[in-house]
Amino acid sequence: MDLVYTTYNQGGSRTNIPDWIRETNSLCSVSCQNLIVFSSALPLTENRQGLNRIYCADLNSPWDSSLVCTLPSPVSCLAWNGSGSKFAVGDFSGNISVWKILDFCISEWEEVYSSKLPHERIVNAAFLSSSRVVRLNQYNKDSILYNEKFEFGPQADGTFDSEVCLFTTSSGLLTAVVLNDSTVHLTTSACVGRSRNCIKYVDISTLKTGEFLLAACGAETPVTIYRILCSLTPQEGLQIQVLNHSSFSVTQKGGNENVRISSLKFVLADSSDAIVVGVDGPDGGKVRMWELEYSQYSCHKLFSQSSSAPKHKIVPTWRYCSEFGVGGSKLVSLATPRSSLVGCERPSCYVVVGFADGSIQCLIRDSLQQISSVELPRNGNISLDNTKNDAAVVTICDMCFTSTGTCLVVTDSLGQLYLYRMSPIADPGGPHVAPYLVTMYEYCLVSGRDWWDLGIAAAQTNIQDVTDKLEETYSKQPVGVKNFCYNRYMSIRASLFRLCSQSQYRAADTLSIMMLRSIYGDLSSLLTVDGGYSEQDPAEKLTNILRNYPSSADLNSVVSSLLTNGFSREVPTSIEGTQTLHQLGSWVLILALHLLSAVPEFKTRRGPGYWLMLEGGVSLIRDILVMTRLWGLPRAGFITREKDLDLNSKLFSMISKLKDNPEDEGLLDECLILPSLVIVPELDVMVSPHGVLAGLQTGMNLPLFFQFGVEPNLTLPPQPIFLEGLPYTEESSSNNVYDSVNKISLGRNPLELRACNRCRSYTQVVPVSTGGWSWEKRLNRCCCCGGSWRTVKNE
Structure with a gap:
């Protein structure tokens, strides 16, 4: 376990703080998109007042935390939903609520449900989803094909389409809520067990069969397991059943030890075949593990007299397996990952244990063997009394694994955050290697999970090996799978290239190709053929026609041929949508200008545009130029030396020659002259990483130290211009903010923006035109790099 960074709480006044503040319990929960919500009794900055606050932040920029809400009582539980768009919270006074990200900006939240359960204390919140779990197929884990390498877990009987949020109280009341799009939400309640008990x-x-399990216990009671059945029908509404499953006692057989339970966790939330229980006794804290087995028992003759009655019955039982303890210190927290990619009957995973003395023990599931041990750092902790120089005494409060289990987040009693990098579960204690990381990235590719925490591990390896192996397996997938995973694959690939300062140009080309393909997909979907029904798809028909034209063909003659073949010149969209098409078409022209101007340099060195040319970007540019001329979109207003220069036609001619013969000497001469004919505008493809990723790229020594509310100086120097006269929007001399989605300049100081938490991309909060909404929807949820959005306001 390596400490990656610590985010300290230096905000707020430190005078007149009572002693009980040292005993506060800060909870945390990390979503599948690597967003963290955490509670803090201390304000993180001067202007945030009130107690029992809940904050949200991206793990890549933990100092930039947004206040979500303030509760009347201390927070007792936090939980994200499966997609990472909502979280549920409960407190010690029985208040429950569900919050949703507003407009996909993690700095903006709205409450979608709230209620109060009088005289109750909420001990757990969780979401039950009907979506199936993605797992590694243990029998085909070496297969190259994604469809064989990964499998989808089964669904239980009576599955439901909606997402159900469950709240469990200390008296054994289970409340279920179905969150509809409307303001009317369905709720129901059930009792955990036959009667209400202290929990x-x-x-x-979730079991491997798709069924949901609930484990409950008191401090000195047996651990009882229940099976949960949910159903949602128009006739009966929301129904929930709590059925008996099995139970066990934490006291070993024949033992008279006096122990109290201090924590309870399923080993893997997505395949609950084991439970770890933290106990405290005279010898200190210990961790004990039980595994689920199915035993066959004979039925008594009174129950087997009927011929149809089964002679034997399969009964689930929990078998005590192993124990771990360090002695002396009490156990304060347990953390287990949600899933494991080690495909077998008993998948290996880490079990992390936090003790009151500040030590964190990393154990492996097999026999709870110790892998590593670290101490919570003491340097940098704030002093509660400004007249003293000693650091504040902090204790571990909560721990949570990141999206893929590659990192561990720890919170302390002051609401401070610590991020640790874990070793690969395939080689505990060893380094991360390319084959393991490739499998993890492929898992993110097919499951929809975020891959930011994998970048923390990949920074230690040879990035080129990882990208090469990832490209090799992706290229062997069926066409349908490749098209389905294309955008996420390109985003992952670009994020890997951004980890190295030497491959920034290739990262830019990767995103350029992804954007070109998106633009081509949108424009080609607008193609129509006069006369109604056509036996061939218009996009395929366009490609076939262009394939037969020589590189010397004129753009206008190509368009005339398209009209002859029945293509319509009318754009089937509104005036506002036409404006969006014009903006995208102008961006393609700027990209073509940069590419063609740099072609002569590719003989001696590689720069932006080189990989674009190798990976099919030239054909996409040509087709887009033809479509924009077919619809008669306004020509881009670039400043040219020749007054009547038809820049679109000239670029089409040069792009066609580049596609057919890149070594044409006449073409190279035209490329050399091109920058003198046109003032080439700025291009936005060179975007540097932001936050922790920027620190990794610069090679800063770990751990990093941050402070809530204070942005660290992690700004990377702009990449040197590949060729004079080819500027980028990230240059220090650039005065404008560029919209990475709509491809327009937003001016010098826009009043309100959406900024990416992973890179230095920006976009508008509210679209300028309603017609462009269909295009913006592609990148509305997250940036093209996979990062989340936050709102930035300039005063």
Whole structure:
């Protein structure tokens, strides 16, 4: 376990703080998109007042935390939903609520449900989803094909289409809520067990069969497991059943030890075949593990007299397996990952244990063997009393694994965050290697999980090996799978290239190709053929026609041929949509100008545009130029030396020659003259990483130290211009903010923007035109690099 960074709480006044503030319990939860929500009793900055606050931040920029809400009582539980768009929270006074990200900006939230359960304490919150779990297929884990390498877990009987949020109280009341799009939400309640009992610890997980399990216990009671059945029908509404499953006692057989349960967790939330229980006794804190087995028992003769009655019955039982303890210190927290990619009957995973003395023990599931041990750092902790020089005494409060389990987040009693990098579960204690990382990236590719935490591990390896192996397996997938995964694959690939300062040009080309393909897809979907029904798709028909034209063909003659073949000149969209098409077409022209101007340099060195030319970007540019001329979109207003120069036609001619013969000497001469004919505008493809990723690229020594509310100086120097006269929007001399989605300049100081938490991309908060909404929807949820959006306001 390596400490990656610590985010300290230096905000707020430190005078007149009571002693009980040292005993606060800060909770945290990390979503599948690597967003963290955490609670803090201390304000993180001067202007944030009130107690029991809940904040949200991206793990790549933890100092930039947004206040979500303030609760009347201390927070007792936090939980994200499966997609990472909502989280549920409960407190010690029985208040429950569900919050949703507003307009996909993690700095903006709205409450979609709230209620109060009087005289109750909420001990657990969880979401039950009907979506199937993605797992590694243990029998075909070496297969190259994604469809064989990964499998989707089964769904239980009576599955539901909606997402159900469950809240469990300390008296054994289970409340279920179905969150509809409307303001009317369906709710129901059930009792955990036959009668209401005192419950202190609860965890909910999913069996390999798709069924949901709930484990509950008190401090000194047996651990009882229940099976949860949910159904949602128009006739009966929301129904929830809590059925008996099995139970076990934490006291070993024949033992008279006096122990109290202090924590309870399923080993893997997506395949709950084991449970770890933290206990405290005279010898200190210990961790004990039980595994689920199915035993066959004979039925008594009174129940087997009927011929149809089964002679034997399969009964689930929990078998005690192993124990770990360090002695002396109490156990304060347990953390287990949601899933494991080690495909077998008992998948290996880490079990992380936090003790009151500040030590964190990393154990492996097999026999709970210790892999590593670290101490919570003491340097940098704030002093509660400004007259003293000693650091504040902090304790571990909560721990949570990141999206893929590659990193661990720890919170302390002051609401401070610590991020640790874990070793690969395939080689505990060893380094991350390319084959393991490739499998993890492929898992993110097919499951929809975020891959930011994998970048923390990949920074230690040879990035080129990882990208080469990832490209090799992706290229062997069926066409349908490749098209489905294309955008996420290109985003992952670009994020890998951005980890190295030497491959920034290739990262730019990767995003350029992805954007070109998106633009081509949108424009080609607008193609229509006069006369109604056509036996061939208009996009395929366009490609076939262009394939037969020589490189010397004129753009106007190509358009005339398209009209002869029945293509329509009318754009089937509104005036506002036409404006969006014009903006995208202008960006393609700027990209073509940069590419063609740099072609002569590719003989001696590689720069932006080189990989674009190798990977099919030239054909996409040519087709887009033809479509924009077919619809008669306004020509880009670039400043040219020749007054009547038809820049679109000239670029089409040069692009066609480049596609057919890149070594044409006449073409190279035209490329050399091109920058003198046109003032080439700025291009936005060179975008540097932001936050922790920027620190990794610069090679800063770990751990990094941050402070809430204070942005660190992690700004990377702009990449040197590849060729004079080919400027980029990220240059220090550039005065304008560029919209990375709509491809327009937003001026010098826009009042309100959406900024990416992973890179230095920006876009508008509200679209200028309603017609462009269909295009913006492609990148509305997240940036093209995979990062989340946040709102930035300039005063």
